[in-house]
Amino acid sequence: MGFVILSTAKAVGYRLLQPQQWPHVICDFVVHGFSRGYQTMTLKEAKQRIEKLKTLISRYRYEYHVLDKQTISDAALDSLKHELYALEQKFPEFITTDSPTQRVGGKTLAKFQKIKHTTRMLSMEDVFTPIEFQDWISRIRKLLGIQDIELFCMPKLDGLAVSLVYENGLLMHAATRGDGQNGEDVTQNVRTIESVPLKLTTLKNIDLPTRVEIRGEIFFPLNAFEKTNKRLAKEGKPLLANPRNAAAGSIRQLDSSITASRPLAFVAWDLIVEMNQKTMDEEWKILRDIGFRPVPESRICVNIADAHxxxxxxxxxxxxxxxxxxxxVARVNDNSIYEQLGVVGKTPRGLIAWKFPAEEATTIVKQIQWFVGRTGALTPVALVEPTWIGGTTVQHASLHNLDEIQRLDVREGDSVILFKAGDIIPKIKNVLKELRPRNATSVKPPTLCPVCGSKIERKKGEVAMYCTNKRCFSQDKEAILHAARAFGIDGIGPQTIAALLEQKIINRPSDLFSIQPDDLLVVEGFADLSSKKLVEEIQTHKEILLANFLLSLGIRNVGEQTAIDLANAFGSLGKIVSATLEKLESVEGVGGIVAKSVKEFFSEQRNIDLLSEYERVGVKIKHENKGTNSGVFYGKIFVVTGTLEALSRDEAKNKIREAGGKSAGSVSSKTDFVVVGANPGSKLEDANRLGVKTLSEKQFLDMLGE
Ligand SMILES: [Zn+2]
Structure with missing residues (x-):
């Protein structure tokens, strides 16, 4: 089953796949499908939540549409609207006519004349997840009692929707969507757009009706947008904020000459007149024939998997x-079926917008928990109602530390905006205090370790709080997990380690190498074969590079690059253990703080004991100088961020080191280059802020001569 490209598409009877035939990716999402716990909401709670959401959304809309002020991201606002919509579906008795879900667009501004749309300009319901998309199809199937539904799928342009009315082939009126019933008359301004024909093309075989209405999207091409901003900058004029606002702003200019100076464009997505079109793809053909560019990259999709x-x-x-x-945008391709499905509220049943994963979404903080890390540091983590963000279901958000909690003033029960960029753990961006329930409880820092009950202390000059018990279960678990990763051992995760710790089969990282297959049988999920396999896996990693071994010890402030620097400078573990503070400090890339941490670590008897234990169980430490002082990157510091195409991040780091460079974990003024992959996150921002040179993957490989 290949793609059916629009121009060659023929309507044939493809069958929708049965659930068990859906490709793996879709089934995966079914497992992760999310809900926001409405099942447990009482009527009163639902009503209150709906009221609060309505008020807040209306305020944002007013600020955006009337005051031209954007105080919340589109993604977060969408998320709030979506919650309201879902709640109203669940509790339809609370739908009121003033709900933001019951209207389209904004108020028409008084400065433009109104134009009444002959047929209402409807809006679309948004869905965010594959499972919601499937639900939509299932509803249609059920309503129609048929399985085969062909869809017409097109990109959802983020521009300004307009309606164009032609009479006897001539453009007579152009109007914005407005409230769906009445739009603003922007005819003069729309006439300046080259891609809007002032007169319709009449090919021989086309009988043009007297009145033709076309709907579509006006947008600011990105290339032209950048050029316009460059010009404005040169002229010392204020810059345009973004292409969408600029398109809307340009169309709603009272002075058409300003509109004419902005190279806007138009693509069509609907033909509101009877011209014998049976399907959307036929409509696309007619649109082309009469002089329009229909939305590009659109095609028929034969089933859910194809649409996905x-x-x-x-x-x-x-x-x-x-x-x-x-x-x-997915629409039922067959026009008669589409009509038959009708309209519910202000949205047609046969049409839906499936949005791309947003980097922001709103959710509710259920609880704030404290997590004890390998160093004993306590990190607060917000447990949130599952929400769909950046293409995954998220249930936790990082809160960093107590200061962060206080700065945000986040409480259990609060509605919050989550932010996720690239592969980082989502963060709470801000709290929507208007939605705070009366019983929201503020968070008190723990006085005792939530894992072992020992005392908590705050170190001088540090924000973080620490569990004072060196043998805290959670610290042990994290330390062993960290070591397993540094040794390159696969197949052992936090649950397995926790179980083995609880059974007292292991106590410290070196014990990993004493695990016997029988020991693992007490752990859930392990059988004879899998136990043997894991033990084999562990045993094959007994030989380790000095740098990795140093990393495995989890010495505070010793990261990947510092471990390499130390290994290269000393060449053996013994020399590092016995090195003086001065000697440690003199190593390039090792400052006073790191030297002190290293010295402190090796002055503790239990750590020295750990080294002898490793020796006893047969761990062999070898040294290979990972760096070189002759490569093309000699002396240069790199940071790699985002996902690269040809290399994994570790492979890229190795290449940097092989070429004599260093790979650092964060961007500073000392960084020479930041290699940027897809979804880069905050490191790219840091690079831009500090003026550090960025490299694409290709530029990076070119420099390496590959
Ligand atoms: Zn503890």
Whole structure:
């Protein structure tokens, strides 16, 4: 089953796949499908939540549409609207006509004349997850009692929707969506757009009705947008904020000459007149024939899996397009079925927008928990209602430390905006205090370790709090897990380690190498074969590079690069253990703080004991100088961020070291280059802020001569 490209598409009877035939990716999402715990909400609670959401959303909309002020990201606002919509579906008795879900667009501004749309300009319901998309299809199937539903899928342009009315082939009116019933008359301004034909093309075989209405999207091509901003900068004029606002702003100019100076473009997505079109793809053909460019990258999708593939494809190419898209619109391809499905509220049943994963979403903090790390540091973690963000279901958000909790003033029960960029753990961006329930409880820092009950202390000059018990279960667990990773051992995770610790089969990292297959049988999920396999896996990692071994010890302030620097400078573990503070400090890349941590670590008897234990169980430490002082990157410090295509991040780091460079974990003024992959996150921002040179993967490989 390949892609059916629009121009060659023929409506044939493809069957929708049965659930068991859905590709793996979709089934995966079913497992992770999310809900926001509405099942447990009382009527009163639902009503209150709906009221609060309505008030807040209306305020944001007013600020955005009337005051031209954006106080919340589109993604977060979408998320709030979506919650309201879902709640209203669950509790339809609370839907009121003033709900933001019951209207379209904003208020029409008084300065433009109103135009009444002959047929209402509807809006679309948004879905965010594959499971919601499937639910939509299931509802349609059920309503129609049929299985085969062909969809027409197109990118969802993030521009300004307009309606164009032609009479006897001539453009007579152009209007914005407005409230769906009445729009603003922007005819003069729309006439300045080259891609809007002032007169319809009449090919021989086309009978043009007297009145033709076309709907579509006006947008600011990104290329032209950048050029316009460069020009404005040169002229010392204020810059345009973003292409969407700029398109809307340009169309709603009272002075058409300003609009004319902005190279806007138009693509069509609907033909509101009877011209014998049976399906959407036929409509696309007619649109082309009468002089319009219909939304590009649109095609028929024969089933859910196919639509999912198209959605993924659009998401992949979005960066390369000359316009913003924020999702995919799927519409029932057959017009008669589409009509039959009708409209519910203000949205047609046969049409849906499946948005791309947003980097922001709103959710509710259920609880704030404290996690004890390898160093004993306590980190607060917010346990949140599962929410869909950045393409995954998220249930935890990092809160960093107590100061962060106080700065945000986040409480249990609060509604919050979560932010996720790249592969980082989501963070709480801010708290929506308007939605705070009366019983929201503020968080008190723990006085005792939540894991072992020992005293907590705050070290001088540090924000973090620490468990004072060196043998705290959680610290042990994290230390062993950290060591397993440094040794490169696969197949042993936190649960297994916790179980083995509880059974007192292991106590410290070196005990990993004494585990026998029978020991593992007490751990859930292990059988004869898998136990043997894991023990084999552990035993094959007994030989370790000095740098990795140093890393495995979890010495405070000793990261990957510092471990390499130390290993290269001393060449053996013995020399490092016996090195003086001065000697340690003199190593390039090792400062006073690191030297002190190293010295402190090896002055503790239990750590020296750990080294003898490793020796006893047969761990062999060898040294290979990982760096070189002759490579093309000699003396240069690199930071790698985001996902690279040809290399894993570790492979890239190795290449840097092989070429004499160093790889650091964070960007500072000392960094020479930041290698940027897909979804880079905050390191790219740091690089831009500090003026550090960035390299694409290709530039990086070119420098290496590969
Ligand atoms: Zn503890």
């Amino acid at each position: 593939a198209q959605w993924s494809f659009l998401q992949k190419i979005r960066e390369k397009l000359d316009y913003w898209i924020d999702g995919m």
